[in-house]
Amino acid sequence: MSAVIYLIQILTDSTEYVLYLDLICRLYRQKKKKQMIVAAILCACMGTLICRLNHFGVMCLLIKCMVVCIGGWYLVREESFGILSMTLFASVLKRSWKLFGMAVLFQERFLGMRADAVLDSEGRIQIGFLLGTWAVEMAALVLCRRTVARMSLVKSKMLKVFFVAVAGIICYEQVLDIVWNWELRAGLKWSLILLAGLVIAFFVLLLDLDLSGKKQRIETETMKRELLEEKYQSLNEMYNRNAKLYHDLNNHLNTLYQLLEENRVQEAKGYISDISEPIQSMRKITWTGVELIDVVLNSKAQMMRDRHLTCQINAEFWKDAGILETDVCTVLSNLVDNAIEAAEKLPRQESDIKITMRKIQKFLLIQVENPCIQTELPERGLPETSKKEKGLHGWGLQNVADVAEKYQGTFQCTCEKGIFCASVMLFFNPVKEDKSKPWRD
Amino acid sequence: MIRIAICDDSSQMIETLKQQVLTFMEQEKEPVSLQTYEKSELLKFDLQEGTQFDLILSDIEMPGVDGMELAGIIRRYLPEVVLIFVTSHMKYAVDAYEYGVFRYIPKNMLEERLRQALKDALQMIHMQTESSYRITQGSHMEKVPYRRILYIQKDGKNSVFTLQQGEVIRERKSLNQVYQELDPEEFVFVDRGCIVNLLHISLFQGNEVELDNGEKLPVSRGRLSETKIALQTLWSKNI
Numbered sequence: 011m012s013a014v015i016y017l018i019q020i021l022t023d024s025t026e027y028v029l030y031l032d033l034i035c036r037l038y039r040q041k042k043k044k045q046m047i048v049a050a051i052l053c054a055c056m057g058t059l060i061c062r063l064n065h066f067g068v069m070c071l072l073i074k075c076m077v078v079c080i081g082g083w084y085l086v087r088e089e090s091f092g093i094l095s096m097t098l099f100a101s102v103l104k105r106s107w108k109l110f111g112m113a114v115l116f117q118e119r120f121l122g123m124r125a126d127a128v129l130d131s132e133g134r135i136q137i138g139f140l141l142g143t144w145a146v147e148m149a150a151l152v153l154c155r156r157t158v159a160r161m162s163l164v165k166s167k168m169l170k171v172f173f174v175a176v177a178g179i180i181c182y183e184q185v186l187d188i189v190w191n192w193e194l195r196a197g198l199k200w201s202l203i204l205l206a207g208l209v210i211a212f213f214v215l216l217l218d219l220d221l222s223g224k225k226q227r228i229e230t231e232t233m234k235r236e237l238l239e240e241k242y243q244s245l246n247e248m249y250n251r252n253a254k255l256y257h258d259l260n261n262h263l264n265t266l267y268q269l270l271e272e273n274r275v276q277e278a279k280g281y282i283s284d285i286s287e288p289i290q291s292m293r294k295i296t297w298t299g300v301e302l303i304d305v306v307l308n309s310k311a312q313m314m315r316d317r318h319l320t321c322q323i324n325a326e327f328w329k330d331a332g333i334l335e336t337d338v339c340t341v342l343s344n345l346v347d348n349a350i351e352a353a354e355k356l357p358r359q360e361s362d363i364k365i366t367m368r369k370i371q372k373f374l375l376i377q378v379e380n381p382c383i384q385t386e387l388p389e390r391g392l393p394e395t396s397k398k399e400k401g402l403h404g405w406g407l408q409n410v411a412d413v414a415e416k417y418q419g420t421f422q423c424t425c426e427k428g429i430f431c432a433s434v435m436l437f438f439n440p441v442k443e444d445k446s447k448p449w450r451d
Numbered sequence: 452m453i454r455i456a457i458c459d460d461s462s463q464m465i466e467t468l469k470q471q472v473l474t475f476m477e478q479e480k481e482p483v484s485l486q487t488y489e490k491s492e493l494l495k496f497d498l499q500e501g502t503q504f505d506l507i508l509s510d511i512e513m514p515g516v517d518g519m520e521l522a523g524i525i526r527r528y529l530p531e532v533v534l535i536f537v538t539s540h541m542k543y544a545v546d547a548y549e550y551g552v553f554r555y556i557p558k559n560m561l562e563e564r565l566r567q568a569l570k571d572a573l574q575m576i577h578m579q580t581e582s583s584y585r586i587t588q589g590s591h592m593e594k595v596p597y598r599r600i601l602y603i604q605k606d607g608k609n610s611v612f613t614l615q616q617g618e619v620i621r622e623r624k625s626l627n628q629v630y631q632e633l634d635p636e637e638f639v640f641v642d643r644g645c646i647v648n649l650l651h652i653s654l655f656q657g658n659e660v661e662l663d664n665g666e667k668l669p670v671s672r673g674r675l676s677e678t679k680i681a682l683q684t685l686w687s688k689n690i
Contacts, residue, residue, distance in 0.1 A: 087672070296560070324567050326554060368571070368690045371653035371663055375686055418655055420679045422687070435683040437655050 018137060022144040024054035027078065029151040033100060034082035034093055036155065042085055049081040068183045075101050095172035099215075102178040103208045104150050109182070110201040111146045113189050115139075117198065167218060174211045181207075244309040258285075298327035298367070302335045303342070307365070310346045314363060319353050325367040332439030333374060337413045341376050342367070344406040345432045349380035352430060356381060360428065372438040373419070382430035410434060453481055453576060456497075458488040458509040458521070459537070465489065467561070468508055468537065475569045491516040498528045505576050511538040526551055530615070530664070531598070533572045537561065551663075571690070578689060579650055582634060586612070586622050595620065597637060601651050601662055603629055605644035615664065639681045641670040647678075649685045 027050040035042060057077045075097050082093045185204050189197035262285055269278040297307045307323060314321045327338065342365070349363050364379040407421075410432075414421040417436040424431050455472060459465045465487050476483045486504075488494040491513045507525060511518030518536055525534055534551065539558045553572060556564045579597040586593045599614045605626045612620040622629065630638065630646055641647045641660055645668060654661040658675065661667050670678055 296557070324571070366690055370686050370690070372661070373654065375683070375690060377687060377690065418679075420676070420683050422680065422683055431687070433683060433687045435679065435686075 015137065015140070018140060020054050022140065023057055024050050026144070026147065026151070027051075027053040027057070027081065029148065029155075030078045030097065030100065031081055031085060033151070033154060034078075034086060034096070037092075037096060038086040040086050045085060049085055053077045053081040068179060068186070071101055071105055071179065071182075091172075092168045095168045095175060098175035098179070099171050099212075100151070100154065102175050102182055103154075103212060104147050105182055106178070106185075106201065106205045106208050107150045108143050108147050109185060109189060110198075110205045111143060113194075113197040113201040115142070116189065116192065117194055167215070170218070171215055174208075174215065178204075178208050178211070240309070244312060245305075297323060297325040300327050300329065300335055303327055303338055306339045306342055310343065310350075310365075314350060317350065317354060319350065319359055319363055321363040321365065323365045325365065326369055327367065327374070328369055328438075331369070331372075331374065333417060333436055337416065337436075338367075338374075338376070341410050341413050341434050341436075342378075344410050345376070345378040345434070348406065348432070349378050349430075352382050353380045356383070374436045374438070376434045376436070377431060379429050379431045381428055382425060383428070453483050453506060453573075454504045455483060455485045456488065456494060456504045456507045456509075457485065458491055458494045458507065458513070460489060460491070460510060460513045462489055464510065464537070464558075468565075471561070471565050472508070472569065475566060479573060481573065491518075491521055495521065495524055498524055501528070504529060504532050506533045506535070506572055508535045508537055511536055522552060533575050535568055535572065537565075574689060579637060579648075582637075584612075584629075584633060586620060588620075593620075597634070597648065598650065600638075600648050601664065601666070602648060602668060603638075603646040636681075636685060639674075639678050641668060641674055641678050643671065649682050652678075652682055655679065 028047065031046050031050055031053075035046060057074050075094070078097045078101075079090065079094050082097065083090050086093070181204050185197070185200045188200055191197075262281075266278055266281060269275075269281060295304070295308060295311075297304050303325070307325060311321060311323065327335075346363075346365060353359055353363055360381045363381075364377070366375070366377040366379075368375050368377075411421045414434050414436065417439065419435040419437055421435075422433050424433070453476065457465055457468050457472070459468065469485065469487060472485065473483065486497075488497075491509070492515050494507075494509075495516050509518050509521060516524075518538070522534060522536075525532055530551075533553045535553055536555045537558060538555060553575070554568045556568055583594045583596040584600065586595055595612065595614065599618075601613045601615060603626065604611045604613070606621070608623070608625060610622045610624055610626050610629045612622060614620065626644065626646060630640070633646070637649055638646050639649055647660065647662070647668065651662045651664070652660055653663045655670075655675075655678075656667075658670055658672065659667045660670050660678070
């Protein structure tokens, strides 16, 4: 009989671990089905061997958490603190739910037996008890699944989750004692309070996590809108100048005709250079041959000319590289805006702002350099800090980092000899089907 | 000495290109040997016979062997050459990187673009050409230019160098010893048993690195971001 119970326990445990690991995968937005099942079975065997049947105590809870953490880390390979705090929280929530269920079951109206008696009794009651509590647990985990996928992981929030979980575990131990000692009324009351507290904490934390995700989305949207507006404005301005020029064309021609008629060649030349000035400033240069990128480059070049900053542009782009033009624009406009801002702060411009976008092998290197004051950026030189949220000011650079990540690339900032250099490397995303096709036709 | 070929079916264009290239190289104090081809077939034959070039400037629309076919031949015989297309059809320009074309220049923007392209090309040609690694083969020493080394793998106590065109050389030194003698800025451990020349890395896909000869090598998880950073740092200094 005990063998059957063990078997049941391994089975129920593995499904439980599957659900846990699934939660972790969802949290980190990764999909690994096969590996997950293998990891879950291993976890279940390990967990059951270590904790035997006494699966109500705090020790067992912690051990199970460790096992899940190891399994989860093996699966997603992300920072382990997030995994640890989420697992702790999920298990204490689940346990409290189960404890409440037990407290109800122990009431005289239902089982009317002491906890140890239930566990000592071989056979049906124990199996029934195991399966019953297990079903209750599973329900809680399944309910969590959907909400977890919405969470965004921020380290400071994880710390909150961790503290709530630890507090929950301490309370859980107290309430466990009460329930175990068959204090029927008190057990019911306290387990209910614990459960309610944890559920409230869950929703508060969820709201908190969810809100921060939403905030980020809103910021991104705003940035996009601003970019679009800026582009529209520069286009509009171009158009207006053009219209004015066209409108005055007749007048200009008349004046020129008059000047030439009177043989005032020098003055005519001066007049031409006068009226061609606005044309100069709205000159449209093909940098890459991709319209969107060229518009961004031209509008930024115009912006720099307006602010009397000098610049050098060396750009190329390849359409079949599988890199979205909009992503390149995000990178370019953010980095160039920062460069302009920094260069403007200097009393005088020591060197050009350099925009380089080069294809090397099968990757694109986008680099924006601007003169800066050395002391302005202390420890930013380290690639680690430029990746972390702290080192980046504002969402602009965060978006650049996101684009880099999207193409498995990297984002580095360095500051050497008075030149600040932001560099982004994006790997091509070759489209497979086109490979065999000759690209001539 | 930089070996340059110019190929275009219009002799006028050849003359323009030649003038600009020679002027630029003179400014850069770069000795040059220059060969011009009015018929692309002739360049093709020369390539097949093993003539070496560092830089080729070519038109795309040409009678007979056109630019794209030429690109294929060039890739086969001179995988390292820097190829610049000068074209009046910019539609090619943004379309393809597969043939390893270094740059496309629209004919109507020759003035503005050629200088920058030549400058970048020169930088490219000069990378790693000076340095080389010394290998003791029996009683004599052999110099292997860095540029020719694709990757070095561990084989027991020896190191195996894989060079371009599939050549393999065995060195009786441990991988760590070899690494100490190499320039750490240009070579990197992608795995405990494998050093790769950063110059030849073309793409990262998942946990694999693809080299420019199409070969793929596994990168260990721990070294992935380190390798990428090294790659970025190397090129960021050289563009």
